Amino acid sequence: MAAYQYTAVLVFSLLQASVSGFPTNIRDPVCGYKSCPATQPSMLNVHLVPHTHDDVGWLKTVDQYYYGDRNDIQHAGVQYILDSVVEELQKDPSRRFIYVESAFFYRWWKQQNQATRSIVTQLVNEGRLEFINGGWCMSDEATTHYSAVIDQMTLGLRFLNDTFGPCGRPRVAWHIDPFGHAREHASIFAQMGYDGFFFGRLDYQDKDRRKKTKELELLWRASESLSAPTADLFTGILPNGYNPPDGFCWDQSCEDAPIRDDPDLEDFNVDDMVQMFLETAHNQSKFYKSNHIIMTMGSDFQYENANLWYKNMDKLIRYVNGQQAAGSRVNVLYSTPSCYLQELHRANTTWALKTDDFFPYADDAHDFWTGYFTSRPALKRYERLSNSHLQTCNQLEVLGGPKSRSGPFGKGDSDTMRKAMAVAQHHDAVSGTEKQHVANDYARRLATGWAHCQVLVRNSLAVLSGSDARRFFCENLNISVCSLTETSKMFTMNVYNPLARPVSWSVRLPVNGSAYSVTDAQGKPVTNEVIPLSKATMALRGQRGSALNELVFQVQAPPLGYTTYSISLLQNRPPPPPPRPKAPLTMQNKFLKVTFDPATGLLSSLSNLETKQSIKLSQNFYWYNASAGNNEESDQPSGAYIFRPNCSTPFIISKTAKIQTVQNGVVQEVRQWFSPWVSQVVRLYAESRELELEWTVGPVPVEDALGKEVISRLDTDINTSGYFYTDSNGREVLERRRDYRPTWDLLQSEPIAGNYYPINSRAFIKDKESQLTVVTDRSQGGSSIVDGSLEIMLHRRLLYDDVRGVAEPLNETGEAGAEGLVVRGRLLLTLTPPDTAADAHRPLAQAQVLQPLLSFQKGPAQPSTRLQFSGLQAALPPAVHLLTVSQWDYDSVLLRLEHQYQSKESKAFSQPVTVNLQKLFSNLEVLGATEMSLGANQWKSEMSRLDWRPSSDAGAPPPKRPADPSSLDVTLHPMEIRTFLLRVWQS
Structure with a gap:
């Protein structure tokens, strides 16, 4: 054991060197801030940033974009962009280029020979090719869960770090295309060590105000719980979205005139171009505080022929700067976002402070980008379920050891699923804003990734249980399809719990x-x-299953472990009693009481028997008539991005529900049928503190030529006074107020769409006595349009494109292709006092994100089978969530622990908690631990960030964070995520 420990420490030391930088015997490369070009302090410095924005799927699939296939849809080929840029950068050492999407660069890098790799490495080491953002993709910010965002960023950042060392580490976050910006994303970027963040899209009213007050650059305080400056992030709003200024686009896809500098030519235009550029620069500078401005020189899939861009930019720089001899005070230079950021930091000024987020986003009075919060609800659910599968796969790879990857069921891997999930976070993937064939490709990738993980999971469970009997996975249990349980008289069920x-x-x-x-x-x-x-x-299941009944029971699973249940058919028993065809007056267990209106079959009240609270509660389904673009006020239709109902009052689907009732000692159900395309089960389990609403919507009828946006609306007697609350990417909760924005005086032009916000995992309404929380099983849009009401959009079927580039309506079909898509999901309702609500909804939301994985074996368990196992020595404290357990290298594990409560959110749990890492795992011995940044691409002790000062009073400086009790006893404070690289020994 001692010999192994010595080896492990040695290997870990080498690993540490690779993470923190190149070995010390190699001269430090001059990259990052050190490589930035000189500027002119007494002039207006214009930073030209050559860039390309390469969507990881949108109108074409990822593969089609990379190879340049299907140019009949869109002319774009990423491999040619990188080929061309590398060639052009070698021609002039002053030239710069930034690249963002690691998923594409990873592909390209694998195909290059050693000579090209050496050239690229030199360009990176000299700061001439700089990686910005660095995630596998540029993720969406409204519909992504924070755990999946952290994973995809980690994947991209590790590749850059392993490939280029410290010069590959991005210093700036770059989200130029997402459609609104989440506070939690800013917090994540700050905790990953980024110095700044730039984006292109914000509400048109917000932008107009910020231009007038010179607040297009600001300090974003992205957490109410983390002490400043932990989650502070300098944020810059780009002047032209992410496009070049008008008249200065020189890509082969552009139509602007090149710079014609031969004086013998009749159409010589240098003087005109210089004058136009100077006017553009001066006009732009009016809206920014310093003598530095940034211009994004590029756009979607540009630089396939980089010579066009660089040849004209070379001339632009030469001729504009040549005017300095005649008194011009404008200096133009090739630059990068990080070099621009450094100059802003050197300005040593203060910046406006922001503490809310940038939702919802509108680019005109009737053009609110709030439809994509719900678009493609089936894909959104599949992505969320796939995230749960990936975390289970990662955990079992660690707990099962090397035999998990190569065992009795063959070779399995988690990497395929990791990359598929990373691609799915793209802002035209889980967002639902891609073409249909691209959405199909994202789903196919997730399915392929899960197939690879299934092999790994089988191997791992075989190792842990001692049984190599084949396990089956039933992936259609939501529609009651599983051939093994339908046909077997005896089988076992393994329940793996990924929660701690x-x-x-x-x-x-x-x-x-x-x-x-x-x-x-x-x-x-x-x-x-x-x-x-x-x-x-x-x-709904059609011909895919034959079951007549459902077997319902409660399972208990240990933390980070599994348990086994044996199920046997009992012979000669009468069939279960048929459902009763009328609504009960009540459903009740020891926690909740639910009443129904016998005349309508609808919910009428909800009571918490533990706290003796009761509210009036009615629930029904409605649909908004989607605008077709022929409204007098605007020609904007609803589409994949845009939500625009053509009136403020939704249509009720039915005022009554046909019902059937099931009641027994395990579960009580009221099965409601509202129309041929809307049904619901109101369900209360014997041991549940939450009420389940299982909704089924579709095919949404469009024979009347009306697109429909379907909502579930909860109406209560809670006195909300215009306020409601939604989560930010599944973590901190933000207060919302109807027809109001915290940072500007809103002129509300769309009373429905303009009040919609993303709901990633939960939303709630409350007053002083009661809080009704709704936990969702996927990302959805929602709002509180009238006091006491909370609505969740479930499904959208539209007949018109919203003219934002996708060029097809959001009209998803079912499997047969003829009818519209049918979607099923769940809403979970809790009723609690406001001061204890988080104690209920936070663990409930985490349990929806990380669901138990069920696997099945035919017949009884083998006699030697280990029927139960926990990977932890003990359950973690209630405030602590185990966010990441993932194999890093053969003897090291990446671990993330998070405090899942906000400060002052819970009397019981909003306190610091200490966890001993050495006493964490049951079958892993932790030999040592070193803390890393959230993105796991630098050691925490070496992490430093630029300091920024807010212009408003920031109060007293935060108290110094107390040290951990020891290197293996780590303390978590509210909303803190801590990342560790563990040296481990598999016992």
């Missing part, structure tokens, strides 16, 4: 028997019931 605390989970398995015996890992009987399958589920 025990979970209780309600399982529903499709079966054809009428009575079953269920026993847990200790052989104890488990209460269960068989209930008839609903007609809605039978219709």
